[in-house]
Structures are given as structure tokens and as C-alpha cells.
Amino acid sequence: MVTSRELVYKTLAFENSGGRVPRQMWLLPWATKRYREVIDVIHRDYPDDIVEVPAEFKRYATPPKTQGDWFSVGEYTDEWGCKFTNIHDGIVGEVKCPIVPADDEHWDDVSRIHIPEELLTLDKQKVDEFCASTDQFVLQSDLTRPFERMQFIRGSENLFVDLALSPPKMFSFMERMHDFYCRLLTVWGQTDVDGLYFMDDWGTQKSLLINPKLWVELFKPMYRDYSDIAKKYGKKIFFHSDGFTLDIIPHLIDIGIDAVNLQIFCIGLDKLRQFKGKITFWGEIDRQGILPNGTKQEVREAVKRVKETLWDNGGVIAQCEFGPGANPENVYTVFETWANL
Numbered sequence: 227m228v229t230s231r232e233l234v235y236k237t238l239a240f241e242n243s244g245g246r247v248p249r250q251m252w253l254l255p256w257a258t259k260r261y262r263e264v265i266d267v268i269h270r271d272y273p274d275d276i277v278e279v280p281a282e283f284k285r286y287a288t289p290p291k292t293q294g295d296w297f298s299v300g301e302y303t304d305e306w307g308c309k310f311t312n313i314h315d316g317i318v319g320e321v322k323c324p325i326v327p328a329d330d331e332h333w334d335d336v337s338r339i340h341i342p343e344e345l346l347t348l349d350k351q352k353v354d355e356f357c358a359s360t361d362q363f364v365l366q367s368d369l370t371r372p373f374e375r376m377q378f379i380r381g382s383e384n385l386f387v388d389l390a391l392s393p394p395k396m397f398s399f400m401e402r403m404h405d406f407y408c409r410l411l412t413v414w415g416q417t418d419v420d421g422l423y424f425m426d427d428w429g430t431q432k433s434l435l436i437n438p439k440l441w442v443e444l445f446k447p448m449y450r451d452y453s454d455i456a457k458k459y460g461k462k463i464f465f466h467s468d469g470f471t472l473d474i475i476p477h478l479i480d481i482g483i484d485a486v487n488l489q490i491f492c493i494g495l496d497k498l499r500q501f502k503g504k505i506t507f508w509g510e511i512d513r514q515g516i517l518p519n520g521t522k523q524e525v526r527e528a529v530k531r532v533k534e535t536l537w538d539n540g541g542v543i544a545q546c547e548f549g550p551g552a553n554p555e556n557v558y559t560v561f562e563t564w565a566n567l
Contacts, residue, residue, distance in 0.1 A: 229361035230275035231420060238462055238484050238506050240540035247533070247564050248275035248363070249544035250509070251557070255297040256316030257548040264554040272561035276543070278367035279419065283356040287347035291340065305342035308378040317550055324381040333388075333395035339379055341406050350417045357418035365464060366414040370407045370424035372448050376400070389436060389444070404448050411452055415459030421484070422456040422463055424449070429469015431492065438473040446474075450481040457482060464508060472497055479505050487545060491516070491528070495535045503538040509545025511560050518551040522559045529563040 228236070228245055236242040249272055251265075258265060294302035296318060302310045312319025325338050345368055357364050377385050380396075388396050411422055426445070428434055434441060449465075456463045465478060466487040478486055479501065486505055490498055491512035498507070511517060516528050529544075536542050544564040548557045 230273075231361050231363045234275055234363035234420070234543070235462075237540040237543060240503060240538055242540045247537070247542055247544045247567070249561055249564060250274050250276040250546075251561070252509075252545065252547040252549070254317060254547070254549040256314075256550045257552065257554075259316055261548070261554045264558065265548065268558055268561060271558075272565060274362065276363045276365065276545075277360065278365045278423075279353055279356055280367075283352050284367060285349040285352050286344055287349070288344040290342050290344040304378075305340070305345065306375065306379070307338060307340040310378075314550075321378050321381065324379055324384065326380045326384075328381065328384050331388075331391075332393045333399060336395070336399050339399070341402065343406070345410055346413055348413050348417075350413070353414075353417040353419065357420075363421065364419045365421045365423045366411075366417075366419050367423075368410060368414065370411060370452060371426050372400070372403060372407060373426035373428065373445060375403060386436070389440060400444075404451070407448075408451055408455060411455045412459075415455055415461055420462060422452070422459075422461045423465070424452050425466035425487075427466075427468040428474060429467065429471040429489070429492070432470050434471065434473055435469075441474060442477060446477050446481065449478070449483075453481045453483060466508075475501055475505070485543060489514075490532070490536075495531055499535050502536050503541060506541050506543060507532075507536050508543045509547070511546050513547050513549060513552060517546070517556050517560075518553055520553075520556060522555065525556045525559040526563045529560060530567065533564075533567055 233245050234248045236245060237248050251268060251274060253265065290305040292304055294300060296302045297316055299312055299315050302312065302319065307325055308321055309323060310319035311322045326333055326336060380388065414422055453463050462484045463482060464485045465483045468489055470492055471488055472493050484506060485508040487508040487510060490507060490510065511528055516524055533542060544561065546557055546560045
């Protein structure tokens with residue numbers, strides 16, 4: 227019998243000619259606090275083939291410094307010192323007061339930014355223990371996200387201005403941040419996880435947030451370094467980005483990304499057909515329209531369109547996010563339909 231881990235590897239290699247499509251449900255606390263029974267039924271009927279290393283197996287010789295709860299109403303300070311304000315329970319808040327304020331146009335003071343070296347003290351043996359305990363495909367669970375990290379530190383609007391004006395001290399900090407992320411991925415690469423994972427939300431509803439040429443100049447080299455680290459340690463490479471990200475997909479393929487989690491219904495399945503057989507689409511089903519408001523039949527038709535458009539003896543993972551607004555019956559129907567195709 228093929229294990230979940232083997233099934234995912236076959237799918238990523240476009241060698242899954244007779245098996246089912248591997249699956250993964252993403253859960254936000256918003257859903258777990260409201261629909262625990264439904265989630266338990268989905269996990270019972272359609273268990274995940276892909277998992278991240280759970281919190282109880284992520285131990286550090288020097289624990290990271292945080293304050294508060296990331297998903298609770300109130301304030302949360304993360305490992306970098308970025309303070310998030312949350313007014314909704316069960317989802318992530320926003321940074322209202324960036325560490326590098328608007329009046330520091332030249333990035334003269336970055337002393338309050340804490341590079342979380344503590345994450346490099348990960349107990350790799352404990353991670354390996356989890357990997358050995360499961361036949362699921364395991365991803366690392368410390369996030370690497372350079373563009374979003376810069377937004378958390380500087381504020382989105384200020385950062386967009388900075389990217390146009392190019393203050394030298396900002397680029398000096400970016401080099402430090404990138405060096406840290408490379409070292410963090412190296413630590414995870416030295417464990418027994420199957421895949422390394424990095425992300426940034428790059429899209430609006432209709433385009434990239436920055437000029438694609440600037441993306442290629444500044445961020446593609448970072449992602450290439452991350453991809454090269456994964457390849458060095460024999461790991462598969464997973465990437466997530468929300469919004470309309472059509473412009474960067476060829477570049478993600480070029481640097482060797484194995485699987486991408488994109489808003490494929492926002493981009494348009496017809497536009498993505500050209501990439502069939504070149505990269506694996508790690509979900510998703512439309513969480514802006516179909517999951518919250520669609521009928522069961524519309525859900526079934528959406529799943530079928532994804533498989534018909536993108537499946538090539540692999541190249542698709544049945545990922546679905548159970549987050550704010552999603553109809554629990556529709557989420558169940560997603561996995562039920564994939565299982566019956």
C-alpha cells in the first residue's frame with residue numbers, strides 16, 4: 227500500500243498514474259473554535275497526506291521571545307519584535323505601529339528589530355522523531371517570508387515608497403534578514419522533513435503588488451537561494467502566495483519550486499493551463515466565492531475543473547483552506563469530490 231508520503235512524492239514527480247490525489251486541509255482557529263465536530267469528521271473520512279511539524283515537536287535550546295496569542299483579540303508581539311493588533315478572534319491581526327516608523331525615511335534606526343537567532347537553536351532530533359513517527363509528507367513549520375517581514379517591520383505603504391526610493395540602509399537590513407532566513411532554512415534542511423516551505427503574499431485581486439521587473443531584481447534572487455538550500459539537502463520546495471500572481475509563476479518554475487499554493491480561481495484556470503505538467507498546484511478551491519457562498523454542485527464542478535485543467539499524472543494537491551466565512555458543508559464536499567474523481 228502506498229503511504230501518504232510516497233503518494234505526495236509521486237504527485238510532485240508527475241508519476242501518480244493510478245493513485246488518488248493527495249490532500250491537505252488548512253485550518254485557522256476561526257474554524258476550529260466554531261466547527262470542531264465537522265473538522266473531526268473531515269479528518270476521519272479524508273485524513274491529511276501533508277502536515278507541518280506540530281508545535282510540541284518544535285523545541286529550541288533558547289526559546290523565541292514572543293508575547294500574547296497570535297490568534298486572540300488583543301496584541302501579539304512576534305519573534306522579530308513586530309506588534310500585531312487583533313480585533314477578531316481566530317485570525318491574524320495587523321501591525322499598526324511598525325518598528326521602523328514613517329519618519330525614518332532612511333532606515334537610520336533598526337536597533338529595535340530583533341533578528342530571532344533563537345529559531346536556529348531548533349532541536350533537530352525532536353523534529354526527526356516526529357518525521358519517523360508518521361508516514362505523512364512533512365513540511366517545516368517556521369515561516370520564511372522576506373517581503374511580508376519587511377512590511378511588518380516598516381508598514382506596507384512606507385515599504386512601497388522605500389522600494390521606489392531605494393534607501394541604502396534598507397538594503398543593508400534586507401541582506402541581514404536574508405542571511406538569517408538562509409541559515410534558518412539550512413537548519414531545517416538538516417532535519418528529516420520532506421519539504422521546505424517559504425511564502426509571501428504578492429498579489430492584489432488583479433496584479434502584483436509591485437512591478438514584476440522589481441520582483442525579479444530584488445526577490446527572485448532571494449527565493450533562488452532558498453530553493454538552492456532545499457535542493458542541497460534533497461528537500462522538495464513548497465511556496466505560497468495569495469492574490470493574482472500569474473507574472474511570477476514562470477520564475478518560480480525557473481528556480482525549481484515543486485509546489486505552489488496560489489489563488490488559482492483569482493488568477494483563472496484557463497490562464498494556468500499553460501503550466502500543466504511543469505509545477506504542482508498545491509490547491510486551492512475558491513475561498514472568496516465558492517467556499518462561503520457556493521452550492522454543493524458548484525463545489526463539485528470547481529473541483530472537477532481543477533483536475534481537468536491541471537492534472538497530469540500529478541501536478542495537483544487537493545488543498546483547501548477552512549477559514550473565515552467558509553461553509554463547513556462545502557469544505558467537506560471539496561474532499562468528498564476529490565476522493566470520488
